[in-house]
Amino acid sequence: MEFLKDNFQIIQFAMSAIISIAIFILVLVFVKRKDHEILKAQVQKIQDTYSTDKAHIALATQVTTIETKLKSIPSSEDRHSLEKEVSELKGSVDGMKDLLKNINNHVNMLVENEIKG
Numbered sequence: 001m002e003f004l005k006d007n008f009q010i011i012q013f014a015m016s017a018i019i020s021i022a023i024f025i026l027v028l029v030f031v032k033r034k035d036h037e038i039l040k041a042q043v044q045k046i047q048d049t050y051s052t053d054k055a056h057i058a059l060a061t062q063v064t065t066i067e068t069k070l071k072s073i074p075s076s077e078d079r080h081s082l083e084k085e086v087s088e089l090k091g092s093v094d095g096m097k098d099l100l101k102n103i104n105n106h107v108n109m110l111v112e113n114e115i116k117g
Contacts, residue, residue: 004011031039074082
């Protein structure tokens with residue numbers, strides 16, 4: 001007991017130093033409540049902004065489907081070539097119309113000749 005009475009100030013200083021160091025370490029290790037709330041709000045904002053894994057997978061599937069469909073669509077060169085070929089076919093059909101009219105006219109004349117004759 002006498003030791004405590006003689007060294008009380010030293011013991012008090014040592015205890016104060018230990019408690020101060022402990023508080024300092026706790027302040028360094030743990031986040032303040034206000035800072036925690038701010039960080040929590042930022043994390044929530046990030047989670048709201050970016051998609052979840054399921055949404056990301058669904059979106060990736062949709063993109064893949066669209067890319068597959070776009071590959072089957074003809075390019076502008078192919079489309080131009082098809083338009084050119086269709087125009088040529090239309091010209092050929094128009095030419096055949098006149099030929100078919102002439103053939104029909106000849107057939108009608110032959111039929112009329114056979115009926116009269």
